[in-house]
Every structure is written in C-alpha cells, then in structure tokens.
Amino acid sequence: MQLRWRIFLVSLLLIMLAVSTTATVVHGMVFSDRLEELTDNAVQDHANMDSVLQNRAAYERLSADVPMLDSARLATVAALAVNSRFSARTDNLCAAMITTDRLTLAEFGEDIDPSLFADVGEMEYGRGYTCKYKDGEQCRIAVGSRIKLSEGDLFVYSLYNINDAYESYSSNIVFIWLAGIGLSLAISLILFIITSRLLRPLSRMNTTLRRIAGGEYGERVAENCSAVEMREIAYSVNSMADAVEESIEKLEGVAAGRKRYVDSLAHEMKTPLTSILCFGDLLRIKRSVSDSERIEYAGIIVDEAKRMKSLSSKLLELACADSAELDMERTSVKEILEEAITVIAPPLEARGISITYSGDDGYIICDRELFKSLIYNLCDNAAKASKSGQSVQVRSRAAENGMVISVSDKGIGMTKDVLKKVTEPFYMADKSRSRKAGGAGLGLSLCVEIAKRHRARLSAKSRPGAGTSIFITVPYADENKKLS
Amino acid sequence: MARILIVEDDENIAKTINATLSAVGYTSEIIADGAAAAECIIRDASSWDIVLLDVMLPGMDGFEVMRRIAHTGVNVIFLTAMQNVIDKVNGLKLGAQDYIVKPFEALELLARIEVVLRRTGKLSSTLTYGDIRIDTKAHTVTKGEKAVSLTPKEFDTLVFLIRNIDIAVTRERLLGAVWGYEFEGESRTVDIHIQQIRKKLDLHGSLITVPKLGYRLESR
Numbered sequence: 001m002q003l004r005w006r007i008f009l010v011s012l013l014l015i016m017l018a019v020s021t022t023a024t025v026v027h028g029m030v031f032s033d034r035l036e037e038l039t040d041n042a043v044q045d046h047a048n049m050d051s052v053l054q055n056r057a058a059y060e061r062l063s064a065d066v067p068m069l070d071s072a073r074l075a076t077v078a079a080l081a082v083n084s085r086f087s088a089r090t091d092n093l094c095a096a097m098i099t100t101d102r103l104t105l106a107e108f109g110e111d112i113d114p115s116l117f118a119d120v121g122e123m124e125y126g127r128g129y130t131c132k133y134k135d136g137e138q139c140r141i142a143v144g145s146r147i148k149l150s151e152g153d154l155f156v157y158s159l160y161n162i163n164d165a166y167e168s169y170s171s172n173i174v175f176i177w178l179a180g181i182g183l184s185l186a187i188s189l190i191l192f193i194i195t196s197r198l199l200r201p202l203s204r205m206n207t208t209l210r211r212i213a214g215g216e217y218g219e220r221v222a223e224n225c226s227a228v229e230m231r232e233i234a235y236s237v238n239s240m241a242d243a244v245e246e247s248i249e250k251l252e253g254v255a256a257g258r259k260r261y262v263d264s265l266a267h268e269m270k271t272p273l274t275s276i277l278c279f280g281d282l283l284r285i286k287r288s289v290s291d292s293e294r295i296e297y298a299g300i301i302v303d304e305a306k307r308m309k310s311l312s313s314k315l316l317e318l319a320c321a322d323s324a325e326l327d328m329e330r331t332s333v334k335e336i337l338e339e340a341i342t343v344i345a346p347p348l349e350a351r352g353i354s355i356t357y358s359g360d361d362g363y364i365i366c367d368r369e370l371f372k373s374l375i376y377n378l379c380d381n382a383a384k385a386s387k388s389g390q391s392v393q394v395r396s397r398a399a400e401n402g403m404v405i406s407v408s409d410k411g412i413g414m415t416k417d418v419l420k421k422v423t424e425p426f427y428m429a430d431k432s433r434s435r436k437a438g439g440a441g442l443g444l445s446l447c448v449e450i451a452k453r454h455r456a457r458l459s460a461k462s463r464p465g466a467g468t469s470i471f472i473t474v475p476y477a478d479e480n481k482k483l484s
Numbered sequence: 485m486a487r488i489l490i491v492e493d494d495e496n497i498a499k500t501i502n503a504t505l506s507a508v509g510y511t512s513e514i515i516a517d518g519a520a521a522a523e524c525i526i527r528d529a530s531s532w533d534i535v536l537l538d539v540m541l542p543g544m545d546g547f548e549v550m551r552r553i554a555h556t557g558v559n560v561i562f563l564t565a566m567q568n569v570i571d572k573v574n575g576l577k578l579g580a581q582d583y584i585v586k587p588f589e590a591l592e593l594l595a596r597i598e599v600v601l602r603r604t605g606k607l608s609s610t611l612t613y614g615d616i617r618i619d620t621k622a623h624t625v626t627k628g629e630k631a632v633s634l635t636p637k638e639f640d641t642l643v644f645l646i647r648n649i650d651i652a653v654t655r656e657r658l659l660g661a662v663w664g665y666e667f668e669g670e671s672r673t674v675d676i677h678i679q680q681i682r683k684k685l686d687l688h689g690s691l692i693t694v695p696k697l698g699y700r701l702e703s704r
Contacts, residue, residue: 271586
C-alpha cells in the first residue's frame with residue numbers, strides 16, 4: 001500500500017476514535033447533569049404536592065372541626081390535592097397517586113406501580129424517593145414519599161415524563177457520531193494532501209534512480225525539495241550517483257584500455273606474420289625467382305621474424321615483471337648502474353652513441369636482474385632517440401624520499417601529448433623509425449611495470465629537439481625494510 | 485591490367501603486397517599515410533581499379549579514409565589485423581567490397597582481388613594463352629580455329645589457371661576458387677579435371693604438376 005494511503009487510513013481511524021469518544025463522554029456528562037436537574041425538579045414538584053395535601057387535610061379538619069377526617073373525606077382531600085397539581089399544569093407530570101397503606105385514595109393519569117418503591121415501610125417522612133425507569137418507549141421518573149397525618153400515614157406517588165430528554169440524547173449522539181466521522185474525514189483528507197505533497201520529491205527521486213539504474217549514470221536528483229530530510233536524501237543519492245558514475249567511467253576506461261591493448265597486440269603480431277607468410281608463399285609458388293628477388297624476400301622474412309622474436313620476448317618479460325616472484329636484495333645503486341652500463345655500452349657505442357655515469361651512491365632494495373632490465377630499457381630508449389655522436393647520461397642522486405636515478409639524452413625529444421601516451425603498450429612516437437631500431441612499443445610499459453614492483457616512481461621531462469630525461473625515484477633500503 | 489593502390493604504413497607489408505601483385509602483372513603504388521591516400525584518391529578516383537586499405541594507419545585510420553572517399557565509388561578492400569565481426573561489418577557498411585584479415589597468403593589476396601575485379605566488370609572477358617582463346621562471357625574456348633568443348637568446372641579451372649599464370653596453385657586453392665569454399669570433395673577431383681584440360685587442349689608440356697604443391701600453367 002502506498003505510504004500516503006496508509007497515513008490517510010490510520011489517521012482517519014485514530015481521529016474518528018478520538019473525536020467520537022470525547023464527544024460521547026462529554027455528551028454523557030451533560031446528559032447525566034440534565035437528568036439530575038430533572039430529578040431535582042420532580043422532587044421539588046412532588047414536595048409541593050405533599051405540602052398541598054397536608055395543608056388541605058389540616059384545613060378540612062379545622063373546617064369540619066374534627067380531630068380526624070374519615071376515609072371518605074380524606075379521599076376528597078387527596079383528589080383535591082392531585083387535581084390541584086394537574087390544574088397547575090406542572091411540566092412533565094404525567095401521573096399522580098395517593099394511597100394509604102391499604103387503599104388508593106386518589107389517582108390521576110397513568111398507572112403507577114407502588115412496588116417501584118418496595119420498601120415503602122422504610123421511607124422517611126417528608127422525603128422524596130426517586131426512581132427512573134423505562135417502559136418500552138416511555139422514560140419516566142417516579143417520585144414517592146410518605147406523609148404523616150393524624151389519620152395515619154399516606155403514600156404519595158408522582159410520575160414524570162422524561163422522554164424528551166432521552167430523545168434529544170439519542171438524536172444528539174447520532175449527530176455527534178456523524179459529525180465526528182465527517183470531521184475525521186476532512187482532517188485525514190488534508191493530511192493525505194499534505195503527505196502527497198511532501199512525498200512528491202520521493203517519487204521524482206525514484207524516477208531518477210530508476211533511470212540511473214537503467215544506465216543513465218549522468219542523471220541527478222533535484223536537491224531543491226522543501227523538507228530538510230528530502231534534501232538530505234537527495235544529496236546522499238547524488239553523492240552515490242557521482243561515485244557510481246566515477247567507477248563506471250573508470251571501468252570503461254579499463255575496458256577501452258584493454259581493447260586497445262588487444263588490438264595493438266594483434267596488429268603488432270600480425271603485421272610481421274603477414275610479411276613472412278606472403279613472401280614465403282611467393283617464394284613457394286612463383287615459377288622463377290631472380291637472385292635479387294630472393295635476397296629481398298628472404299631479407300624481409302628474416303627482419304620480420306626478428307621483430308616477432310623481439311616482440312615475444314618483450315611480452316614474456318612484461319608477463320614476468322607482472323607476476324614473477326622477485327628476488328629482492330639490498331643493493332648499491334652505484335654498483336648496479338655501473339654493472340648495467342658495462343653491458344649496454346658496447347651495442348650503443350657500435351651505433352656511435354656514448355654513455356656516461358656519475359652521481360651519489362645509496363642503498364636500495366631491488367631485484368637485480370629486473371632492475372638492470374629497467375635501466376637497459378631506458379638507456380635503449382634514450383639511444384633510439386639519439387643520433388650518432390650524441391651521448392646518454394645516467395646519473396644518481398640521493399634525495400629526501402629516495403635515490404633518484406635519471407637517464408637523459410639530447411635526442412629528438414617529445415611533445416607533451418606524446419609524453420602522456422608513451423607508457424601505453426605498443427605506443428610508438430615514430431612508428432617506422434622505432435621499427436627500424438627494433439622496437440616493439442613495449443619498452444616503457446615494461447619499465448612502468450618494473451618500477452611498480454619496486455615501489456619506485458617514474459617521471460619524465462622532455463622538450464622536442466632538446467632531448468628527454470626519465471627519472472626513477474626508488475625508496476631507500478633502510479627506510480623500507482618491508483620490501484623483501 | 486588493373487591498377488591497384490596500396491595504402492599501408494608498414495613498409496614490409498606494402499612491399500609484400502606489391503611483390504605479390506606484380507607477380508600476376510597488376511601495377512600498384514604504395515601510399516603510407518591515410519590523409520595523403522584520401523587526397524590522392526579524391527583527386528583521381530578513376531585511375532585506380534582497387535584500393536587496398538589498411539585499417540590501422542597513422543594520422544587518419546582506414547575507416548575515416550573510407551568515409552572520405554566513399555563518394556568516389558572506388559573499389560576498396562580493407563586489410564586489417566582485427567578480426568572481430570563488428571569491425572568487419574563496419575568496414576563493409578562503409579561501402580568496402582571486401583575485407584581481408586592479416587595474416588593472409590599471397591594467393592588469397594590475389595583471389596579476393598580477382599573476385600572484386602570480376603564483380604565490378606573490370607576484368608576483360610577474353611583471355612588468350614598461346615593459340616587458345618577464351619571468352620568468359622560466351623563461355624567458349626577455341627584452340628586455333630577449332631572450338632573445344634569443356635565442362636563448366638573444367639572451364640572455370642582453366643580460367644583460374646590462366647589468370648594466375650606462372651603461379652603454383654594448390655589443389656585446395658583450386659577447390660576453393662572453382663568448386664566453392666563449402667565443397668567437401670577430394671583433391672582427386674581436381675586432378676581428374678586437370679588431366680581432362682591437358683588432354684582436350686594439348687597442354688601436356690605447359691600445365692605442369694608441382695610436386696607436393698599443385699599445378700602451374702607456365703607461360704610460353
């Protein structure tokens with residue numbers, strides 16, 4: 001059930017209960033006050049009849065000059081008293097009766113059942129006893145009293161009609177219930193409208209959330225709701241959507257990167273294969289192949305096979321750097337750099353490029369072979385960017401946060417855009433030139449991977465025409481004993 | 485013979501294709517850069533019968549080049565290392581005639597080129613080999629002045645051999661080209677047809693068997 005309907009129904013029930021109970025209780029109190037008033041009036045009225053009867057009896061005794069009236073005279077007096085009550089048209093009085101303990105002296109109006117006052121013998125003189133009863137549709141107050149005359153005790157009864165009071169009570173109670181229901185309905189309706197209004201931002205939010213769940217990660221919830229709670233929810237929802245969007249973008253970036261990697265790998269592997277296959281096929285199917293053609297075809301096949309070899313070994317190194325167990329040991333930077341340069345210097349010198357080393361010594365923790373491979377790759381890159389006659393400088397410097405090793409060349413350099421992409425696998429700043437130099441476009445990706453395994457940071461500075469410097473910052477061995 | 489433009493940035497692949505094409509007598513030119521190729525084609529589309537277009541090109545990729553030159557109506561065959569279906573569909577949707585996935589064999593490239601040339605009517609309908617004249621439209625073969633009757637498969641085999649003159653053709657390749665790629669016949673079928681062709685046209689000296697490979701029709 002919708003929240004607003006639930007609120008509507010619950011409030012309707014509760015308000016109805018509250019209004020009706022209150023009204024019924026209040027009305028009941030008013031009614032009992034009214035009954036009391038009616039009873040008081042009846043007793044008062046009855047007392048009047050009592051005194052009329054006594055006066056009349058005294059008057060008759062005096063005028064007849066007898067000490068005691070006979071029963072016939074007494075009956076006349078009683079009738080006179082009753083008639084005087086009715087001729088006075090007392091409100092509500094509907095019956096009156098005067099009896100001795102044995103016979104009825106006078107009666108008027110409805111029958112009165114003296115047994116209502118069963119204990120008449122116990123009645124005190126001059127005091128009205130009341131009793132209320134309902135006989136079918138008729139509601140009555142009966143009043144009874146005992147009078148002491150010289151002729152003996154008289155019992156006086158009167159009956160008062162209180163139908164009106166009861167009727168107005170029951171008709172009022174119906175009215176009160178109806179009014180209560182109406183009022184509750186009205187209040188609940190107002191509540192319903194208010195909650196609907198308050199909840200409207202919630203349904204808007206829901207629509208937006210569904211859209212976000214459906215893949216429109218850029219959607220945002222409006223934060224201009226009137227209720228503070230709603231604003232807070234909207235804010236939280238938007239923060240969540242921001243986080244989701246960010247993660248999705250990251251994931252998409254990763255997926256795109258992987259696709260680029262696979263595409264590039266396919267291209268890099270299939271290009272040499274195509275040449276090898278095609279030239280091999282040509283050598284096989286042509287009727288006659290001239291010497292120069294054979295040398296050219298075979299030369300290309302060998303070149304391309306070399307390229308495949310370099311690519312596959314680089315890929316293997318990359319996979320190893322990524323996953324192999326490292327053999328970490330405490331190493332002197334100076335020692336390992338000099339070792340690496342001894343190996344790389346001869347092939348570079350054969351290309352007319354000299355390599356120099358200078359700088360501070362310090363201890364780092366590294367896998368010697370992998371770390372040397374990092375240096376080889378950087379020196380190789382530097383040499384590829386240089387012309388014959390230029391030099392590559394390797395330096396080391398003890399800095400605050402670790403040893404900084406730099407490999408600099410004075411070669412062609414790179415623009416900022418190129419610099420951003422150089423660590424992407426298979427990226428080559430100048431394709432044809434790197435291929436001629438035997439590059440597969442994996443060198444720097446490999447360097448990044450190796451640096452990552454050593455918790456080292458790679459950074460680069462380059463200007464087209466002025467050369468490139470690559471900096472590796474490796475943490476000191478003594479501050480980083482965790483690396484093992 | 486047909487003129488073919490090779491748009492390929494890898495020098496060795498371009499050389500490979502060039503050598504393959506020249507082996508059957510096509511003339512070709514190489515352009516390594518996408519933008520330059522697009523410019524060259526737009527300038528004079530009619531001088532090229534087919535453009536072999538690499539997808540991964542520096543500067544402007546093959547798809548972009550295709551978009552630029554689509555209006556010229558030039559026949560394009562894509563060369564690519566990517567072999568997923570979406571790339572293939574993309575290439576063909578842009579209006580390319582065919583799509584060759586690297587690495588490919590020389591003969592496959594030639595067969596694809598031939599299909600495109602035939603489909604677009606750029607292949608001459610008469611072929612001659614010595615005193616043998618073939619009309620591919622009328623489906624007739626004459627040797628000297630005498631008409632020779634060949635079955636349809638023999639006819640197709642002969643045409644394929646003449647079009648790939650001096651090139652050794654494997655039985656599988658012949659099966660693929662003449663009987664269709666789905667044909668699951670034996671290479672024996674090819675041998676029987678070759679014997680028939682030899683007999684009917686007296687090609688005993690020039691339609692030779694290349695051991696372990698197939699057959700070659702040698703030019704005289």
